[in-house]
Amino acid sequence: MTDKRDTLKIVVVGHVDHGKSTLIGRLLYDTESLPEGAIAKVKRICKEKGKSFEYAYLLDAFEEEQKQGITIDTTQIQFFTQQRDYVIIDAPGHKEFLKNMISGAANAEAALLIIDAHEGIQEQSKRHGYILSLLGIKQVDVLVNKMDLIDYSQAKFDQIKAEFNNFLSTLNVHPQQYIPVSAFLGENITTNSAKMAWYTGEPVLRALDMLHKERGLAEKPLRLPIQDVYKFDDRRIIAGRLETGCLSVGDKILISPGGKTTTVKTIEAWVDRDKQAAVEAGQSVGITVTDEFFNQRGEYISRVANPPLQAKLFKASLVWLGKHDLLQNQKYKLKLTTQEVECEIYAIEKVVDAASLDSNANVQRVKINDVAEVIIKTKQVVCFDDFSDNQSTGRFVLVDGYDVSGGGIITGLYTAAKTPAAENTEFADAHKPVAPIARLAATAGKPLVRLEREQRLRQKGRVIWLTGSEEAQFNRAVSLERELFDLEKQAYYLDRQTILDQFLRESTGDDWIAKLADIAKILLDTGLIVILASGTVERDQLEKARAIIGKHDFLEIDAEAAGEVGELTQLTDVAV
Amino acid sequence: MEHLDRLEAQSIFILREAYKKFGKLGMLWSIGKDSTVLLWLANKAFFGHCPFPLIHVDTTYKIPDMIAYRDRLAAEMGLELIVHRNETGLAEGMGPERGRLTCCKALKTEALQEVVLKYQFEGLILGIRRDEEGSRSKERVFSERTKDAEWDYTNQPPEFWDQFKTDFPKGNHIRVHPLLHWNELDIWAYIKRENIPLIDLYFAKDGKRYRSLGCWPCTKPIASNATTIDAIIKELENTSVSERAGRMQDQEDAYAMQKLRKDGYM
Structure with a gap:
């Protein structure tokens, strides 16, 4: 149950009232993953309120959520099948809680997108689909819920499936399964439903077991953003988490920006069982290096041959969650892995209606819950990758005032040129540090480059x-x-x-x-x-x-x- | 990477973010299993040097063994330990007989806020977990409290991609939750794997053991014969009783924890 088993994180998304919390409650109940206390508590609350048993209350723990019958904030809860453990992330369906939906969904490795068979595809069904593509969640199953309300009609199911598949494919989201269910009645949840004999696919639980964990992060190029540098004793330890790749004692490394190279001297650990000569993606590590020059948070450790991109201008797709509109030329704080820099929105290329995919090119502002394509200009050079190459080093958040107010993914360096292959190489090269013309060195200060x-x-x-x-x-x-x-x-x-x-x-x-x-x-x-x-x-x-x-x-x-x-x-x- | 390695790496990442971001940082240590795991993780994150003080909010109603164990371990490990009591409340005779929730609020919540003010903490590290109870399941990893320790749980800021809330007005503080993603079984499996020293109240004696530790008037042991970690893990794998069933303040009201935590409870 613990060390040897896998845990997969799944988010459940979709329009409000389409049955997300009910589905999760049902899964927990049917797999007997809940403590007695939890069910007894919900029974007691429902009785006090004169209601029948609400599965959703197992997750909607806040008084406000139970009274209003909505999910306000995201929850994570665990359940278990024969095959493995799951963390199920419940995400609110109301548009006004999109920030909470994203807070939940961004942690997920796979998603279940729920559509009410009776109401059909709604605005948040589409917006959530768009957000999944923005978050880079590729494994998606679509559940058409409340089939009992449409007499388990195959024709209506097929119609919803065709229409939604059409929408999702334009976002490059390709669901693995479309499953007709009734979460409340438990149809097609743990076993195939007798009421929908026409459905020959998997019930939800088996479909979940068919999803897989992402592998291969260790095989990607090394990215170790420096989190901090410690000098608690005679060791000078560079601490950070390997986002991708692997690292061994003796490896030659490049530190960007700046382009200094050095070698890994030791990999440090407090207890003996953690002492290793090699580490890999996902581990929080501490290393010492042979050349002790000044290092700081935000710098990137990579292999010499495979550095991150470096630039002050890049293209991004973002979703805006701020109280105030995102404005062109306005200053924000950009946080990308452990880097933090001041930035401005250099240009808003277009604002996309996430539900219709219509876009508007002549806008100077992005409103809350809108999705936009922008060009961001940072005050200092930042290191990153294209999101399509490396998710964890290709995404960022924007802070407006005190709050994280938006998140985005980097879609490329900014250039007005078309992007034939030759140009890509050129841009990559152009962003390598350029050796300055040798002039007399200044005694103080940093020379202009x-x-x-x-x-x-x-x-x-x-x-x-x-x-x-x-x-x-x-x-x-x-x-x-x-x-x-x-x-x-x-x-x-x-x-x-x-x-x-x-x-x-x-x-x-x-x-x-x-x-x-x-x-x-x-x-x-x-x-x-x-x-x-x-x-x-x-x-x-x-x-x-x-x-x-x-x-x-x-x-x-x-x-x-x-x-x-x-x-x-x-x-x-x-x-x- | 295996499951426990992933949990550990994430917790260490969170601890290091907190240490980097907050000038004045402290870690709550209740002597219980979760905060003891947290202490272990802090030693791992900072290579044997826990770089912030531990805080124990002492209600004076703690099970006596806990206090003895606390003082022994602190001395052994050379920990910087801040012990704080709500002396005003205690002088006025505050205790569980005035009502469990009233008592929790005075001797835990208010005492904690006194510590925050006294030491000007910007960050407090706590060992809460999502699977403990409903309002904790909704928490953020970095969760802001106002200068009155209040939690605006209906309007929490977005938190994703491990970009945590590190900007806030002076006077407010951030609760940092490095164990939010662990569950009770993970904690036990980790204690076993790492061989972490633990107070023996968790192990059965005369057919009873504590599954969750708190103040003696409001915490009941469970019937159990589990005298080893393996036996505890086996027991937990087969139980359908919730972890905090023995914590009586939780049972006072359907939303007891939400109400307590809104005001600044752990």
Whole structure:
């Protein structure tokens, strides 16, 4: 019952009064998972109120909930089948308690979505479906409840199933089963119902046993967000929970942001049974490292080859739960794993009606219980992953004043460009720490880096190296500079002749191309878009320049080919 | 990871969040099995250094063995222990004969709030669990109390993805519940696995044992012959009686615990 058995967490969601608490009460009752005291207490309360036995009261423990017959807050309760243990999470169906529904549902590994057969699909049925997709809960069974009220009609069941399946598939939620039930009468709960012989699928209990626990978190890339650093004795212990991946003594690790590397010296533990040479996802650990530089909460430990993304701008889908509307340009606190930074809503791309999936693109605010696609800009660089790659490092909450007021998932780095594969690589590379141009080191303070300048300019520095005839290059350089300027970009063109005449007179031979590339590289470090009309250059010389500047910052453009300035803007429009 | 490892890792994560976030933090220790497990987990979380004081709210009605055990263990482990009583209430003759709920409110709730004010605690760690009773099943892991210790249970803030409530007005405090997700059997299985020292009131003597510990006038032992942890686990696997059936204050009113806890009870 304890150590060797699995525990699966399941949330029950759906529209108000569709029977969530009743279903759970029934499951608990039928599996004899409840203490005598609990049932006796509900019997006593029901008798005092002159009501028949209410299964829902087993969960709706608050006086207010029992008096009003609604679930206000989420509850967790355990029950047991032959196969394993379950934690069942009851979630309120009222729209006004969506924050409580999410508080419950976010802990779940699977969901049961309940629809009243008589009332059919309602607003919260759909909103909850949407929330499940936002929470990344992929295992879903749909229960069509109160079948007794529609005479156990297969036709009506099929109709609800088709309609709801249609809705959920657009959210990429694919239920494993649709089960017709009567929670109150216990039909299709523990065994197949004689009243619905037409249903050949599983009853609820067996369907639950068919759900599975998520595995494979240990196989994902290492993510260990630093929670705290302790110095209680002579050890300097870095503490945190491995969200994904695994870690062993002797492993080389990267600490982001900052990009320092070091090696795991020890894995610390208080009692002997916990002393291990390797740890894995889910464990709360403490390690020491060989290089003792300053570490702090919020930094990420990863493998050198597989760092998290780092950026100040990213795209997200979020649900807003705040008392006050979410506003563009307003400041909030963003909490993502152990990181906490000030942020603002850089743009609200659209607000989605979670029930109809209609979206509205021209809005400056997101109201309570609405779902939106936004771009978030943080004050400092944050480390994260796309939610689709790593759930626990790809989600965040927003704090407004004292309260957690919204939660969201990261859907990608923000860029105006389309996202062909090549660009993805480019963006990932662009967000790696860029080695600054070596200048005399300051004695105090932190030197400005290119990333900061780029953020100020709202562009990505690039060297656009034109090829083709000298005349075409020159014409293109002039027009391109103007076009980029008109698009509020900072661009500057350099032509070979001027540079050679004024600065490189002493240079001889092929060396001039390296000098030209060096100059372009310094300008690049200022965050500028540099347009180079270099004249006719041999291919190997061009490759030399590309190598000096760096392939991700080097854009080769044929000045004679018809080109869209729009494409260039996209390449330089990378917000950082 | 196995079930108990998962529970343990989550509790340690919660304890470390609390320690990081609250300047002034204390942990309630009732000498019972749950808060003793909590003490064990704190030692694990902080590598043998429990970095905050333990608080015992002493009603003066505790079973005498509990006090003896408390003082012995505190001395052995070198614990920083704050013992507090509602002296005003006691001087005025407060006791269970004035009504169990009245007594609980005065000698536990009010005494606890006195401690919070006296030491300016921002965070209090408590060993409550969801499976104990209804109002606890609705709790958050980080649960805010106002400066009057009140719990606004009908309007709790969202809490998900382990992002807890760490922002609140000065004067309020946060109740931190690292064992919320454990159940009674988990606690026993863990005590067994970790070989955690425990007060012997839990083990049967003359056919009786305590399943839940409290004040002697309001806590009844259950009939049991379980003298070992294995026997207790076996007994619990087969019982249909609730854990707190012997706690008489719970039975005073259908919503007794909700009412007590709304005012700041543990």
